[in-house]
Amino acid sequence: MRFNFVPANDLRNFGFAVPQTTNFCEGKVNIAETKDAFEIEIILPGYSKDEVTIKVEGNYLTVSAQKTETEKTETRKYNHREFNIAPFKRTFEFPETVEAKAIVAKQNNGIVTLVLPKKEAAKPVSLQIEVQ
Incomplete structure (x- = not known):
């Protein structure tokens, strides 16, 4: 079963006009x-679970994260800064065989893990058929 992504790079591959730079970071x-x-x-280092939002609309699952500026930026001036505070957003189209109401998410060590259970009818059945 293949999941369909909706990120900018995939849209560019099919001739859609999508800017090369966006305000969103795309996590691996x-x-x-x-x-x-x-x-x-999904790798989302530096985001707390309160900064991560997961929504299901129809057969689309959207994971987004928004980092808020900390007080440190108000009290000091950066000479060089590489930490990414750009918002994150990624949308997936999942198959109809997924039980959307049973999706579970957890976060550990900067990795958000989503488990999308399959509906009972979609699970493979193994039968031994006797030849007559």
């Missing part, structure tokens, strides 16, 4: 499938 993603579920892992 792993997608795996087991017999019972799909699993999505």
